[in-house]
Amino acid sequence: MITFVIALNTFREAVRDKILYVLVAFGILLILVSKAIGFVSFGQDFKIMADMGLTAIWMFSGMVSIFVGTGLIYKEIDKRSIYTILSKPTERWQFLLGKYFGLALTTLVNMAFLSTAFFLYMWLSGAPVTIAMCQALFLTFVEMLVITAVAIFFSSASTPILSAIFTTIIFFFGQLTKFIVDLATVLKGSVDSPEAKARADFVGGLLYKLYLVLPNLHNFNIRLDAVHADPGEWIHTREMLPVTVYGLAYAAAVLMLAHLVFARRNF
Amino acid sequence: MANSSSDSAIRTAGLGMTYSPGLFQPTKVGLQNLDLEVPKGSIYGYLGQNGAGKTTTIKILTGLQFSTTGSAWIFGGDVRNSATRKSIGFMPENPYFYEYLSADETLDFYGKLSGMDRTSRKRRTDELLTEFGLNHARTINMRNYSKGMRQRLGLAQAMLHSPPLVILDEPMSGLDPMGRRDVRNAILKLRDNGQTVFFSSHILGDVEEICDRVCVLNQGKKVAEGPIASLLEHKIIEVKLAFTGVATEGNPVVVKLATRQWHDGVQYHVLVDSEEKAAQITDLLQKNGAVLRAMIPHKESLEEYFVRVTMADGGAGPEYASRTKA
Structure with missing residues (x-):
């Protein structure tokens, strides 16, 4: 109940903050601009529109998660509004989880707005709206749940600027995990001398550990396949559930880490 | 527990x-x-x-x-x-x-x-x-x-x-x-x-x-x-006296007994730290023709108590201590 109250309050605060509307407006603008770019691509205009639309929704949802999420806990501590909340019969994990769900709800509503604008625009332009696009948007939302958890983790331990930097780095490198693990394999197999091999093994090992720690956000990106799918066609049917479970488990693990940090803090 | x-x-x-x-x-x-x-x-x-x-x-x-x-x-x-x-x-x-x-x-x-x-x-x-x-x-x-x-x-x-x-x-x-x-x-x-x-x-x-x-x-x-x-101490820790008629400034007894004295243009004010000293000064000045206009006893306030116990604990810094002495 308390988690729900805090979540709803976080959502209410977020939707009344003008910064959210600016981000949504920019997102819608980018969706609209996609048609202009589509005009110059012969015969591919609908695909360009779909690709740009899905990417705009992903990018602006990511921005909301990062920029709202990284300031969320810190602002409570800095402004001292946390004093009146934690002095109530509230557990710290309830506060943290409430903040997380509040931001997740904000992201969901933000994505719903952008997706509605995107689908409406596609439909008005005579472009097909496909099931695969909905699948892509669903996985984008799961990805945002992961990024929101990462943002909350850093926000519970650091300043908004540092948190935003760290979360952005993870957001960026999380897209490249596939290349990181490939690089580790290539490194290990690319040298002959024992010394160089030892160094390559060491660096390769580090890269592999990095791959294990970073969220594999590449898994959530089925946007390109969604753009090329036929209307009514389901894509990646086997991967949808495991990828969703992976995202939720990763977010839960990060939130548990955040709780470990947050539960010991003195305010 | x-x-x-x-x-x-x-x-x-x-x-x-x-x-x-x-x-x-x-x-x-x-x-x-x-x-x-x-x-x-x-x-x-x-x-x-x-x-x-x-x-x-x-x-x-x-x-x-x-x-x-x-x-x-x-x-x-x-x-x-x-x-x-x-x-x-x-x-x-x-x-x-x-x-x-x-x-x-x-x-x-x-x-x-x-x-x-x-x-x-x-x-x-x-x-x-x-x-x-x-x-x-x-x-x-x-x-x-x-x-x-x-x-x-x-x-x-x-x-x-x-x-x-x-x-x-x-x-x-x-x-x-x-x-x-x-x-x-x-x-x-x-x-x-x-x-x-x-x-x-x-x-x-x-x-x-x-x-x-x-x-x-x-x-x-x-x-x-x-x-x-x-x-708080219930005894009188300070008495404020006000006179007219005779100047208190320069009087050797007043100088000796008073903690502070001043003239506001109308009345002469004297501060002493006990009722006994207040009585001594009043007697002396009245004999010299002064008229006692006010005698205001003052008990210790919480603020004075706070300063006293804090100072006794050595908690007040030198700047604070000098200000309170002044």
Whole structure:
């Protein structure tokens, strides 16, 4: 109940903050601009529109998660509004989880707005709206749940600027995990001398550990396949559930880490 | 761990707190071996200079900080247990609320956190907003509230669920005289309802006026504690005399006995530190033809007591000490 109250309050605060509307407006603008770019691509205009639309929704949802999420806990501590909340019969994990769900709800509503604008625009332009696009948007939302958890983790331990930097780095490198693990394999197999091999093994090992720690956000990106799918066609049917479970488990693990940090803090 | 002494609203035993300000910096002591006992139904003043450990104690009691040694209980329940905080209403110093919420929404939010049902939340919100004169501004966002209005809303949220213990950190800070009077009245009303109030303040006149007991803290240590009436010395510590007719300045007896004397253009004023000296000077001057216009005895105030015990503990810095001597 308390988690729900805090979540709803976080959502209410977020939707009344003008910064959210600016981000949504920019997102819608980018969706609209996609048609202009589509005009110059012969015969591919609908695909360009779909690709740009899905990417705009992903990018602006990511921005909301990062920029709202990284300031969320810190602002409570800095402004001292946390004093009146934690002095109530509230557990710290309830506060943290409430903040997380509040931001997740904000992201969901933000994505719903952008997706509605995107689908409406596609439909008005005579472009097909496909099931695969909905699948892509669903996985984008799961990805945002992961990024929101990462943002909350850093926000519970650091300043908004540092948190935003760290979360952005993870957001960026999380897209490249596939290349990181490939690089580790290539490194290990690319040298002959024992010394160089030892160094390559060491660096390769580090890269592999990095791959294990970073969220594999590449898994959530089925946007390109969604753009090329036929209307009514389901894509990646086997991967949808495991990828969703992976995202939720990763977010839960990060939130548990955040709780470990947050539960010991003195305010 | 429950505490058998649940006759107290607050009890601490050996409470201590050390801080590490940063890497390579020496550890700081915030609180040292603090034993407190706040009786139920009392108004308890918690006094100390800036940095004496008042807010640290309050934060430990409200679950915002964790003590490094010792324990604290509220109505017998360990303060580390969140359920214990059901009995507390807390207002921090300079309270801050969510900018985009109105007073109605803010109180509704805190009411939900305190486990109140919808009807009680609505009723108490109406009562408290009326009591604190915020009814006209109940739909305005917090960002448009003045400091005094936030302070009053802070009190309202602390009292919302009618907790048996209300903890206030500097509740009079930054308020105008009318605002201070409202806060004093609100605190007295809480005691009349049988609730306990524990508050820190620098405004010692207010503390003296409304508190039953006080505790003076210096550098994290308790240096005095008890009912105000028993702490303050009842003997006359200063007498102010006012004469006309004869100049007191230059009189060798007055110079010898007075701690201070001055002429305001109409009357000659003499300050002495005992009733005996006042009688000696009065006799002498009246024999010389002076007319006694006023004799005002002065007992020790809480502020003077506070300075005395703090100085005796060596807590006041040299700058503060020289100022008080002057």
